[in-house]
Amino acid sequence: MQSALDADVAMTAFHGKWKNVKAEGMEELLVAFGVGWMKRTAASSIGYYVGSAIDEITKNGDGSMTVKSTGGSSNRTTTFKFGDTVETDGPDGNHYAAKTSLENGVWHLTNQKVHVTRSVSGNKLLMTITVGGATAKRYFEKM
Numbered sequence: 001m002q003s004a005l006d007a008d009v010a011m012t013a014f015h016g017k018w019k020n021v022k023a024e025g026m027e028e029l030l031v032a033f034g035v036g037w038m039k040r041t042a043a044s045s046i047g048y049y050v051g052s053a054i055d056e057i058t059k060n061g062d063g064s065m066t067v068k069s070t071g072g073s074s075n076r077t078t079t080f081k082f083g084d085t086v087e088t089d090g091p092d093g094n095h096y097a098a099k100t101s102l103e104n105g106v107w108h109l110t111n112q113k114v115h116v117t118r119s120v121s122g123n124k125l126l127m128t129i130t131v132g133g134a135t136a137k138r139y140f141e142k143m
Contacts, residue, residue, distance in 0.1 A: 015058060018125050065080060081100075082107075086109075106118070114129065116128070125140040
């Protein structure tokens with residue numbers, strides 16, 4: 001019972017509209033993903049979508065989550081329940097299947113190539129993306 005309550009509280013913390021305000025380690029991450037020089041240069045020139053990328057996260061009544069991402073390299077809406085496998089886009093332009101989970105208030109998205117976590121503290125959300133030995137961080141603030 002307590003773990004279900006903890007999961008519900010954590011899911012509620014993610015609910016809201018989040019704007020990307022800072023990014024670190026993106027160049028190294030793109031290299032690890034195999035993104036070519038031209039695309040990396042273009043992404044860098046627009047600041048890796050800092051200030052324009054918005055994730056709108058909704059906790060739905062059936063226990064699912066919906067993520068509507070806009071203002072980045074592509075617009076996408078995904079609805080899932082933790083434990084589901086979802087399709088996601090990589091910065092290399094490929095589509096990947098990844099398993100979702102929620103552990104101790106941290107949202108995980110994992111497959112053989114990448115591990116993404118999201119965690120919330122107050123009105124701040126931290127997304128950490130790891131590929132091989134490269135780790136990037138994207139910082140979001142609640143709008």
